[in-house]
Amino acid sequence: MALKPQDVYVVLKLVADGSRRAPYSCLALELVMSPSEVHASVKRARASGLLHGPDLQNRPNIAALEEFLTHGLKYVFPAERGELTRGVATSYGASPLRALIAPTGDPIPVWPYAEGKQRGISLAPLYKTAPMAALRDQSFYELLVLTDALRDGRVRERKIAETELHRRLRAVHAESKS
Helix, strand or coil, X not given: CCCCHHHXXXXXXXXXXXXXXXXXXXXXXXXXXXXXXXXXXHHHXXXXXXXXXXHHCCCECHHHXXXXXXXXXHHHCCCCEEEEEEEEECHHHCCCHHHCXXXXXXXXXXXXXXXXXXXXXXXXXXXXXXXXXXXXXXXXXXXHHHHHHHHHCCHHHHHXXXXXXXXXXXXXXXXXXX
8 A cells, every 4th residue: 555645644634633633524624635535544644654553543653754754755755846836835935944044035935826925936735735724724834844845955954844843743742642
């Protein structure tokens, strides 16, 4: 069973939700996906080891997720850049990286989205509904931003994103143990 980009998208939403476990139907609404797509993503993520099994309520396997995002994501789901467009800022163009990386004169990466407020170079999101879902949940948005920096960023950007992502994942891991 091959992992799909939306599987990582769903796992990151589960990380953002922390210990709150919403039913598939609620998760689907929040992610702008169908419940069957969410269920299939959870099944594939469990099979790949990114999620623990049902006995642990499909909690993210933080160690496996850290390893995959840091070392495998950019090879399995590489960033696809496009043309100048309107959209939602991502990678080094959005928080939390925007505050940590000095801006250059280059256009920032954006997920194409007609209702977006920024203009920049298009960067295909992990899943097509990421702009809508991310704008509804700031912590989820920031995880997607960090993930995009790992997929697309230069060495310095990737290193900063990796450090920040590890910090956030470990905080979730510590919370789940208490």
